[in-house]
Amino acid sequence: MSLSVADADDDDAALARRIIDCAPERDRYAEAEICRRLGPRIRLYGLRHLRNEAAAADLMQDVLVMMLQKLRDGAVREPERLASFVLGTARQMVIDGRRSGKRRVRILEAFPVDLIPPDEEAPEPFDTARLGSCLGALPERERAVLVMTFYDDRTADAVAAELGLSAGNVRVIRHRGLERLRGCMDASGGTT
Amino acid sequence: MTRASCTTSPQDLLGYWLGELDAAHESRLDEHLLACSACSERLRTIVDLGAAIRRELLRGSFGFVLPAPFVRRIKDAGLSVREYSLEPGGSVSCTVTPEDDLVVAYLHAPLRDVRRLDLVIHDATAGTIRVSDVAFDPEADSVTMVPSVAYLRTLGHNQQRAQLVAVEGVNERVIADYTFNHSPS
Numbered sequence: 001m002s003l004s005v006a007d008a009d010d011d012d013a014a015l016a017r018r019i020i021d022c023a024p025e026r027d028r029y030a031e032a033e034i035c036r037r038l039g040p041r042i043r044l045y046g047l048r049h050l051r052n053e054a055a056a057a058d059l060m061q062d063v064l065v066m067m068l069q070k071l072r073d074g075a076v077r078e079p080e081r082l083a084s085f086v087l088g089t090a091r092q093m094v095i096d097g098r099r100s101g102k103r104r105v106r107i108l109e110a111f112p113v114d115l116i117p118p119d120e121e122a123p124e125p126f127d128t129a130r131l132g133s134c135l136g137a138l139p140e141r142e143r144a145v146l147v148m149t150f151y152d153d154r155t156a157d158a159v160a161a162e163l164g165l166s167a168g169n170v171r172v173i174r175h176r177g178l179e180r181l182r183g184c185m186d187a188s189g190g191t192t
Numbered sequence: 193m194t195r196a197s198c199t200t201s202p203q204d205l206l207g208y209w210l211g212e213l214d215a216a217h218e219s220r221l222d223e224h225l226l227a228c229s230a231c232s233e234r235l236r237t238i239v240d241l242g243a244a245i246r247r248e249l250l251r252g253s254f255g256f257v258l259p260a261p262f263v264r265r266i267k268d269a270g271l272s273v274r275e276y277s278l279e280p281g282g283s284v285s286c287t288v289t290p291e292d293d294l295v296v297a298y299l300h301a302p303l304r305d306v307r308r309l310d311l312v313i314h315d316a317t318a319g320t321i322r323v324s325d326v327a328f329d330p331e332a333d334s335v336t337m338v339p340s341v342a343y344l345r346t347l348g349h350n351q352q353r354a355q356l357v358a359v360e361g362v363n364e365r366v367i368a369d370y371t372f373n374h375s376p377s
Binding site: 012037038040041042044045047048082083084086087090091125126128131132135136139140141143144145146147148149150151152153154155156157162163164171174175178181182 | 202203206208209210211212222223224225226227229232235236237238239240241242243244245246247248249251253254255256257258259261262265266269311323324325326327328329330331340342
């Protein structure tokens with residue numbers, strides 16, 4: 001297989017097949033592309049389940065390295081079900097806590113990490129001045145529910161208990177507030 | 193799948209993020225989000241917006257009214273909170289220092305029979321502001337006002353009167369009023 005630049009329209013399964021077919025050689029472009037696509041999704045999974053940016057970044061690296069290893073070894077039998085494989089790997093790594101320091105060093109020494117998306121500080125995705133203004137313009141109850149929700153990621157049940165409302169009512173207020181906030185931000189070009 | 197538009201509702205995505213879904217639904221979304229870049233990006237936007245709200249809150253960019261337990265959580269997290277407690281008709285000399293992250297005023301008032309509550313602020317500098325339908329716990333008999341610290345830092349000497357107003361249909365009555373005499377630190 002020639003080492004051409006991965007087609008931007010390739011989907012995850014097609015990229016996975018390219019890596020499998022190229023083994024034992026490396027299709028560096030397919031590997032880079034699949035890492036670029038899946039890395040942020042794995043990091044988000046990690047953030048959801050670990051609630052820690054650094055731990056989520058570590059998980060992303062470990063899962064990507066494991067995925068590339070299994071693809072090169074031909075151990076992923078159904079590339080079209082790559083997400084299932086990635087989920088199983090990520091879930092196991094979270095559950096059994098095998099991402100100890102020593103193990104991470106061993107993995108990262110054994111496999112090149114030039115393909116892993118860099119752990120960069122993301123730019124501010126919103127115009128903060130505009131966001132403050134849009135928050136200030138929200139109806140008070142919506143502002144309160146959004147603040148109580150996002151300050152420490154509280155469920156509707158928990159917010160409802162503090163406000164003396166039903167959880168269903170909090171969900172309605174929360175949804176309405178988010179829509180109004182996004183509308184305000186979009187109207188003013190406040191998203192970057 | 194990866195190039196389709198996201199078919200998962202924002203409510204489900206936020207519910208997933210906050211851990212509100214049952215285990216089976218959460219597991220399905222776990223897998224879908226790893227397969228679908230559109231839904232993953234939509235969730236990322238929600239998560240980023242939540243983080244931005246948190247940052248703006250901690251910058252004191254806007255004021256709000258919340259139940260007292262929320263302020264306790266902020267204090268427990270190690271933030272410096274300057275607190276004032278006022279009975280109906282009370283007044284207080286107040287300020288904000290560079291060390292303060294937030295300034296909080298507990299406005300005590302009988303609220304058990306109140307269904308809707310508005311907060312009216314007469315500010316000598318900014319004019320009159322009416323905050324409609326504030327969040328409060330009727331059993332708590334107090335409202336927790338958190339003014340914008342960013343605004344307070346711009347003030348010289350300033351007086352602010354706050355009124356709690358119970359609203360019943362077209363009728364309303366002032367339950368209590370409070371006076372804040374602000375001076376710069």
